[in-house]
Amino acid sequence: MQLGLIGLGKMGGNMAARLRDKGHDVVGFDFNPDVRDVDSIAELVQRLEAPRVVWLMVPAGAPTAATIEELAGLLAPGDLIIEGGNSHYVDDRRRADELMDKGVHYVDAGVSGGVWGRENGYGIMVGGDADDVARAKPVFEALTPDTGGGYVHAGGVGAGHFVKMVHNGIEYGMMQAFAEGYELMAAADIVDDVPGTFESWREGTVVRSWLLDLLANALEEDPELEQLRGYAQDSGEGRWTVQAAVDHAVPAPAITAALFARFASRQEDSPAMKVIAALRNQFGGHAVTRTVDDPSQTLRS
Structure with missing residues (x-):
């Protein structure tokens, strides 16, 4: 046609x-x-x-x-x-x-x-x-x-864009789960081959998917992800999905958390975490990192 x-x-x-x-x-x-x-x-x-x-x-x-x-x-x-x-x-x-x-x-x-x-x-x-x-x-x-x-x-x-919106919300959650799994394995001293682990999951496992294929490809190109900055934009559908969940009183904690994680990725220095650090210092004398004059200076009250 x-x-x-x-x-x-x-x-x-x-x-x-x-x-x-x-x-x-x-x-x-x-x-x-x-x-x-x-x-x-x-x-x-x-x-x-x-x-x-x-x-x-x-x-x-x-x-x-x-x-x-x-x-x-x-x-x-x-x-x-x-x-x-x-x-x-x-x-x-x-x-x-x-x-x-x-x-x-x-x-x-x-x-x-x-x-x-x-x-x-x-x-x-x-x-x-x-x-x-x-x-x-x-x-x-x-x-x-x-x-x-x-x-x-x-x-x-409206139904076509509604289900695409939900699709993208699910995508947010799946991507966040893979991301957290990567960070956990990379942080642990027990795993020697993180890229190889993701590659092995592409066949025979319950988490195999196209997103996993794409992650394995990315890790093959840049095993330590050194060429990337940990910043993720959101295109709008994630926000709409969370709002629709609120409108219909449907609990969507995984999708919501994944959206908020993207917001956190854009902060050079989180104001919320500054409050947490200040409160911990006030009630327990925990270490406080000063960022104004010397980022490496740590003071203890």
Whole structure:
């Protein structure tokens, strides 16, 4: 089928390539003139045959909102927008209602697979009306793994991004567990081969996974992880997952702790731990490390 694709970065560009490999006609737009097929979103809409299908792979938030607003003024009744970024599911529902007033249909699609998706296929989690989803099914099938699986029509509008949000929250927890296991083995004087241990877990164990494969690859390239800084950003879905857990009174301690661990990674010198150190000094005379004049100076009260 024919598809317009807006956003040809690391994810969108590889998705366009995979779709073309599968025989689909992709008209792509990006602000980078080196990768786009048309010079504007208006030209992209003109190039597509009605009824049109346009897939967005742009950053969530203001960029997505602005792109949808522009498309709403260009598309015709019966056209379909697929929002493939990481939008908040609440925004999906509002946008779908606003677009339907113009006769434009809306589907939300959570996409997982990262930079490996072109080769291995993507996980696609879709929310929307059954007829709209069926219309775009050939594209979903082309993007998912050749071996089968990797696709779900999770529910109505918003469901695709909701389950992708939960997926990413689970990912936070899994990554944190591997990270803590690494630090514990590295700190202990009993384990001589930490990278080899993770490598051995890739086969036959209950923790084998693609994330474990990626960690083993990273440790093979840099066994001591000396080229990296212990800083981890969060992209928003972890926060939304924790908020959704609060909204629905669902306990999610592992995901919540993993999110807070990322916050802690960004602190050069934790104000909270300064309070802990000060209190320990006050009630027990524990050592206090002064950081203003001489970071190595330790005073005892």
